[in-house]
Amino acid sequence: MTQLASTHRIKRIEVTGGFLIGLNLEFDAGLNCLIGPRGTGKSTVLELLRYALGIMPGREGDPLRRRIQSIIDSNLDGGRIEVTIETKEGLTYVVSRASGEDPVLLDDEHKPVQGSVKIQQLFSADIYSQNQIENIAETPHYQLDLIDRFEEENLQQNRLRIEGTMRELKANATQISPLFIEKEGIDTALMQLDLIKEKLKAYTVTEGQDADAINKAHAVKALRDRETKAVRHATEALQSQSDQIRALMGRVEAKTAGVFSEDILSGPNGKSLTDQVAKIRSAVQQSEAALRNASMLLDEAAGELLSFTSVLDQAHVPQELAFRTLIEKQQQSQAKSTERAKLEKQQNDLLFKKARLDEIVVALKILHEQRDELLARLSDERDCRFALRSQVGGKLNERLMPHIKVSVEQNADQQVYRDFLEQNLKGAGIQQRKVAALISAAISPEELGGLVKEQDASTLAKRGGINPQQAASVLRALGNAECLMNLQVLDMEDLPNIELCDNGIYKSSTELSTGQKCTAILPILMFERANPLLIDQPEDNLDNRFVFEAIVASVNAAKETRQLIFVTHNPNIPVLGDAEKVVVMQSDGRTGRIKVIGDVDSCRQDVVDLLEGGAEAFRKRSEKYGVPS
Numbered sequence: 001m002t003q004l005a006s007t008h009r010i011k012r013i014e015v016t017g018g019f020l021i022g023l024n025l026e027f028d029a030g031l032n033c034l035i036g037p038r039g040t041g042k043s044t045v046l047e048l049l050r051y052a053l054g055i056m057p058g059r060e061g062d063p064l065r066r067r068i069q070s071i072i073d074s075n076l077d078g079g080r081i082e083v084t085i086e087t088k089e090g091l092t093y094v095v096s097r098a099s100g101e102d103p104v105l106l107d108d109e110h111k112p113v114q115g116s117v118k119i120q121q122l123f124s125a126d127i128y129s130q131n132q133i134e135n136i137a138e139t140p141h142y143q144l145d146l147i148d149r150f151e152e153e154n155l156q157q158n159r160l161r162i163e164g165t166m167r168e169l170k171a172n173a174t175q176i177s178p179l180f181i182e183k184e185g186i187d188t189a190l191m192q193l194d195l196i197k198e199k200l201k202a203y204t205v206t207e208g209q210d211a212d213a214i215n216k217a218h219a220v221k222a223l224r225d226r227e228t229k230a231v232r233h234a235t236e237a238l239q240s241q242s243d244q245i246r247a248l249m250g251r252v253e254a255k256t257a258g259v260f261s262e263d264i265l266s267g268p269n270g271k272s273l274t275d276q277v278a279k280i281r282s283a284v285q286q287s288e289a290a291l292r293n294a295s296m297l298l299d300e301a302a303g304e305l306l307s308f309t310s311v312l313d314q315a316h317v318p319q320e321l322a323f324r325t326l327i328e329k330q331q332q333s334q335a336k337s338t339e340r341a342k343l344e345k346q347q348n349d350l351l352f353k354k355a356r357l358d359e360i361v362v363a364l365k366i367l368h369e370q371r372d373e374l375l376a377r378l379s380d381e382r383d384c385r386f387a388l389r390s391q392v393g394g395k396l397n398e399r400l401m402p403h404i405k406v407s408v409e410q411n412a413d414q415q416v417y418r419d420f421l422e423q424n425l426k427g428a429g430i431q432q433r434k435v436a437a438l439i440s441a442a443i444s445p446e447e448l449g450g451l452v453k454e455q456d457a458s459t460l461a462k463r464g465g466i467n468p469q470q471a472a473s474v475l476r477a478l479g480n481a482e483c484l485m486n487l488q489v490l491d492m493e494d495l496p497n498i499e500l501c502d503n504g505i506y507k508s509s510t511e512l513s514t515g516q517k518c519t520a521i522l523p524i525l526m527f528e529r530a531n532p533l534l535i536d537q538p539e540d541n542l543d544n545r546f547v548f549e550a551i552v553a554s555v556n557a558a559k560e561t562r563q564l565i566f567v568t569h570n571p572n573i574p575v576l577g578d579a580e581k582v583v584v585m586q587s588d589g590r591t592g593r594i595k596v597i598g599d600v601d602s603c604r605q606d607v608v609d610l611l612e613g614g615a616e617a618f619r620k621r622s623e624k625y626g627v628p629s
Contacts, residue, residue, distance in 0.1 A: 012084040017080060043071075043567055044592065092108040128536065150527070172371050221341060404499070536566075
């Protein structure tokens with residue numbers, strides 16, 4: 001048995017139920033080959049390993065993922081899998097997973113691992129199903145996933161940092177949006193302020209012996225109105241805050257302790273759960289008391305203000321009577337005085353709005369400064385992600401060039417950007433698809449966001465290759481705060497390009513023949529890593545000469561540094577790869593099972609019969625070719 005240092009290893013798989021019921025298969029640390037007729041469960045072994053370890057291919061909703069899930073469902077048929085693994089640190093675990101359930105992580109004594117440790121945090125494997133290699137060559141985001149596996153840990157940390165920053169940006173946006181909407185409303189209302197001030201000038205008394213007294217009395221009357229509004233505004237603010245705090249009360253109880261029903265608390269884990277419920281209720285009670293106290297303090301302050309309102313009203317009464325007495329002396333001024341008082345109330349309302357606007361402007365300035373810092377951090381993290389991927393490309397090129405070349409272009413996948421623009425330009429009265437394609441090809445989301453903020457239609461038209469009318473429509477369509485903030489955080493994926501040198505010309509993997517696609521991708525899969533490599537029929541679509549000259553050589557090099565588990569129908573791989581373990585599968589149509597297991601020599605007859613077509617076929621081919629058997 002080959003011994004590998006500092007690598008993950010799959011030691012054993014056991015299956016209870018389904019097509020492979022009773023399977024108990026131990027793997028070698030080197031090259032393991034599963035052979036046998038079609039329909040004996042060879043591929044199912046790999047897919048069950050994949051399922052147990054929680055390593056599904058592609059992304060949510062991908063056809064490949066759905067197809068493999070269907071294979072697992074039909075072949076496991078309600079059964080259970082146990083996979084024994086050894087981490088690169090030398091620790092042994094058992095992963096147990098039943099059909100339709102989450103994986104359960106056990107220690108080497110079959111006891112549940114304490115805490116919230118996930119298998120993905122401890123162990124990983126590179127698993128590729130039949131035809132998946134071709135899918136990788138054809139699909140950019142599969143290629144990106146492949147590249148990312150070489151910097152799995154660093155990119156995972158990077159991904160967590162990006163997600164954290166995105167959450168902060170989302171929280172920041174939820175604060176900015178209502179303030180921006182409120183500001184727009186106040187800006188519209190304040191357009192009337194100058195007009196009202198001009199009107200009030202016309203009502204200012206400039207003649208008569210009581211002119212100064214009348215003007216002063218109106219000023220004091222306006223002040224009384226502002227006093228009343230200020231007290232009312234503060235009272236409403238206190239009451240509103242108190243109401244919001246009270247609305248929080250009782251929610252946590254229902255969402256936490258309330259979900260533990262009587263049957264749960266009386267079940268086999270009832271004692272420990274009851275203890276947890278008691279702690280929850282204690283914490284809830286303390287927090288409820290704190291909320292109740294905060295609400296009461298605000299209510300008391302609001303109550304005092306309400307009481308003070310009557311005091312203030314009483315103080316205003318004689319002052320208002322004095323004002324009326326003064327005005328009534330000037331009978332010709334009474335009608336004007338009434339209109340003047342109405343305008344002064346309107347002015348006071350707007351002055352309160354203006355004061356609120358000043359608060360909003362300060363708050364938005366702070367929030368936008370915070371947002372700029374978060375956006376800079378997000379940009380740095382995305383640059384870090386690209387740098388890690390570029391490093392992977394460099395390492396692969398050192399080993400694989402000149403035959404294979406790998407590169408990564410930053411922010412090159414424009415599809416998300418185009419879709420965003422198309423969606424937000426609907427109803428703008430322009431050809432949104434054409435305009436979206438032109439803008440996304442010429443201007444980055446960050447640059448476009450700047451042009452929208454500056455309302456720079458001229459530069460947008462020139463840079464985007466659109467006419468001034470279209471540019472103006474784009475700025476209007478994208479100008480609202482929510483749309484602009486969504487534009488700022490758009491993530492245009494990096495795009496990899498894997499190329500194969502064909503007679504001195506590099507061709508992208510998406511343009512290659514089926515065989516060439518596998519030729520371009522397989523060497524990358526075989527690259528040195530700590531993870532086990534599992535491939536279903538790596539020889540698919542490859543001619544035997546390439547399998548002999550390239551794949552076998554790669555297998556012999558790779559098995560010195562990582563565990564290999566292959567399903568194969570090609571004799572070159574187990575024989576010339578000198579497989580440490582050959583597993584011969586058979587089936588009676590209802591279940592698949594192991595027929596024989598051993599090294600190449602002990603399984604020689606099955607290798608000849610299954611992979612060469614039998615000894616007679618092998619002999620006749622040798623005679624035909626004039627090559628001694």
